Each structure stands twice: as structure tokens, then as C-alpha cells.
Amino acid sequence: MDQLNPMTETPMLTKPRIMANREVRISARKVDIYYGEKHAIKGLSVEIPDRAVSAFIGPSGCGKSTFLRAINRMNDTIPGCRMTGEVLLDNKSIYAADVDVVQLRSHVGMVFQKPNPFPKSIFENVAYGPRIHGLAKNKTDLEEMVVASLKKAGLFEEVKDRLHASGTGLSGGQQQRLCIARAIAVNPEVILMDEPCSALDPIATARIEELIDELRQNYCIIIVTHSMQQAARVSQLTAFFHLGTLVETGDTDEMFTNPRDKRTQDYITGRFG
Template sequence: MNERASESDMEAQASQFMAENPERTSARRRPTEADAATYDREHRGTVGELRSEVPRMRCTRVNVRYGDKHAIRDVSLDVGKNEVLAMIGPSGCGKSTFLRCLNRMNDTVAGCRVTGEILLDGKDIMAPDVDVVPLRARVGMVFQKPNPFPKSIFENVAFGPRIHGLAQSHAELEEIVVSSLQKANLWDEVKDRLAHPGTGLSGGQQQRLCIARAIAIQPEVILMDEPCSALDPISTAKIEQLIDELRRNYSICIVTHSMQQAARVSQRTAYFHLGDLIEVGDTDRIFVKPQHQLTEDYITGRFG
């Protein structure tokens, strides 16, 4: 009850804010030199560089509705190859919802409708004949709370390759497991206890196990939904370092609550506000020179 009330309060406040200060919000938009090309009037309210030069995924006018609630409005955004894209914004702004569109995880939520176009390597993944199974094999996901399966560490990582039939032999499977654990910087910590249950690891280790599990199926994109929010600072640092290493081979989309984390790990940052994508751009630029009033207010800590 309370949550819902405060959410709608926030919405009301924000729209009031927008209505009372039209000149203020527009005055702070600074369409200067480089922006002219990327500043796209067509896309509601979004400022900055929506498009990437080497896109892996390209979303155009994506809308999400839960029943009557319009959770995501006309979001257009690219995820580039070998880049880390951070999505930030106050809670309830729709960043997680948008993330879950990218591998159609919203299909599992009852009453959720997604419209618009999402291309992966130029192919629309929203088309009705697209099977979500191979799609999710290409767009992996790591969740907010570490959720290792109640199986051994080995079996956790082997799960994906097994169901997708990626390994021809047990030796090959072992190779995949070992290399995934190595890539996830977990190998040294667990190599002696691969048969132990994955749930027995510490929180940070569990999350790296989940990352290992995701990369064992060789995805092209990895989606991370606040992967460090349940972890201590040391584990967080390890995961952040890992994300930076993984960028060499994968495109990574990370939703985060922490602006510092976004600044540390990402190359590009998208700022969401109440279902609208407000501003996208190079991370360095967003945090130093935000173009939109709301972005500036958020990163300077006026709300959020």
C-alpha cells in the first residue's frame, strides 16, 4: 500500500514539477555542437546519443504496459558491441523492466505487453515466430539476487551447456565449465570443491557463479539486473573488475542503483525517469556535463 502511494506521489510531483517549470526544463537543454546530429526530436524527451556506431542490439520505440500501467514509453536505445551500457534512475523508473525486454523475460510476467522493435544483430526478436529459447541463449542474464540452482557448483555451470547440447562429450563439458569459471574469476576459489552445492558459497561467489553460468553458453549480450545490490563492497569490486574484463568478448547491459558503479564500469549511460528514457550518452560526458535538467538533478543527488 505504502509503496504504491509513494510511487504515485512521486509521479504526481514529477509531472507537477514539469508543468510548473516548462521554461526551466527546456532552458537547460543545451543543443550544442556535437549534439546537433544525435539530438533526436522524434523520440520523446530523450537527449544525447541514442545510437551506437557498432550496434549489437537496437531498440526502437519500445513500450511496456502492465494492465493499465504504462511502464515504459517510447524508448529507443542501442547496445553497442563490446561496450558496457549502464542504466540508472530512481527506483520504479522502468530500467529493470526495459532490461527484461532485451531477452523477452517479460513473457513470463502475466499481464505484461511489450510493443516496438528490438533488433539483435539486425533481426527482430519481438517477431511472433521467434523462439525465446535460442534468443535467451544469445542474450544471457544475471539477476539482482544471486540465484544459484540447488545443485553442485559444477552442475550449475554445466546446466546451460547441457540443456542446449553445447558439449559433445563430458570432456568438452568439463572444458566449458572450467573456462567459464576461469573467465568469471571464480576458478581458483572453487576448483577443489566443484561437487559442493552452489548455495554454500558466499554471496559474492554465488553471483560470480551465476555469471559463470551465464557465460558458459557463449552469449552475445549479458544483461545484469543490479548484480551487486545484495553484495558487500569487496565482492562488488571483484564483480566490477570482472565486468570490465568480460567487455572484451561480450556486450553488457547493467542496471544499477549506484551512480558510482555506473561511472566505474560503463562506457555509455542511460538515464530513465518514470518510464521515459531521459538521456543517453558517453558515461564520461553524462556525469560531467548532463544535458537534461532531470539527469543533472538525479546525479547531483536532488532526488533518487
């Protein structure tokens, strides 16, 4: 029997190297999530580093998206969904009674599988968050925020002449970068991405991956992906989920050359039955 890590109670093998010089931004302790009778996440504990990309991989239905949604309390809206255990953001429970969920989601942004810009102008898509959270002092301030966010999302150069054109008129890849700009406009610490490239062509995918790589300098990013190669390319930490449990967490470099758990090996090499 492996020794358990006292913090996360997962088997303590070697601690991922990526954690050595990173703060822990998010930690989950003994999280169980149920959809009615279905036990979707079973006793999950994990630590997610800041300023790095962590990838959640695993077959469909393994619970990776469920757990991702628990990090900004998106499961709250699902009827019959219950959770026990703790999810901490910067050592504070996000499920505590005094937590304002709207406020929480400005700290923990989310990008979805299908780009979902609001049916508004490019400018308004990005300005929406800062406006409802009252982050801008005045109009110029707001404009600066929008431009800065579009620049960080690598979209500004492509849309600077048509900021007031509709966001839905952009290409799929541009729409996804618009959604990323919208997410970062409210200065989150964490960005959750649920298969952000699965609806995009390879070139748009490469652009998003490039963007993720830039953003990790300043954010804690978690990406759920079905593309093993994408996980290998963009992440530093990989967590492998299977049947609602977290099987293995480790440095991505190691996970893709020498995974410790046979289930991980079977999955990433395409042997899973």
C-alpha cells in the same frame, strides 16, 4: 526543439563517442510496455553498443528493469504485460514469430540482484546450460566448458578443489560470480545484469566490477544499477530513465561531469524531489 536521430527518434545531440568504433548490438525502436493499465515504458528508442558496458540508471519505478527484461523477453511470463515496438538483436527482431525464446535467452544471458545458483554442485550449475542446449560433444568437452566459464568469471581458482560441492555453500560474491559463469557458459552475446552487486559487500562488489570490466572485451553488457558511482566506474554508456522515458543517453564520462538534461543532473547529484 532538438533534432531527432532518424534511427532512434531520440533527441539527436552529439552521438556518444563510444558508438564510433562499436557495432550496434541491440536497438530498440519506439518501445512501449504496459502492465495492464500502467504505461511502464513510453516510446523508448535506444542503441546499445557491442563490447561495452551500458548502464541504465534512474529512480525506482522508472522502467529500467522493465526495459532490461524486454531484451530477453522475460516480460512474456508476466500476466497483463504487453509490448509494442521493436527490439532488435543484431538487426533481427527478438519478438518475431519464429524466434525461439529459449534459444534467445542463450544469446542474451541474465544475472539477477540476488545470486540464485541452482541447489546443485558448482559444476552442475555451470554445466546445466551447455547440457540443455546440447553444446558439448562429450564429457571432456563439457568439463572444458565449465572450467573455461569459471575461469572467465574469475571464480575457478577459488573453487577448483570443490567443483562438486554445492553452489549454495559459496559466499554471496562467489555465488554471483557462479551465476555469471553459468550465464556465459552458453556463449551469449549479451549479458543483462539487474543490480548484480546490491546484495554484496564492497569487496565482492569490486570483484564483480573488475570482472565486468574484463568481460566487456567480448560481450555486450547492460547493467541496471542504483549505485551512481558503480555506473560511473564500470560503464562506457549511461542511459538515464525517468517515469518510463529515456531522458538522456551519453558517454558515461560526460554524463557524470556534464549531463545535458536537467533531470539527469538533478538525479545524479542527489537533488531529485
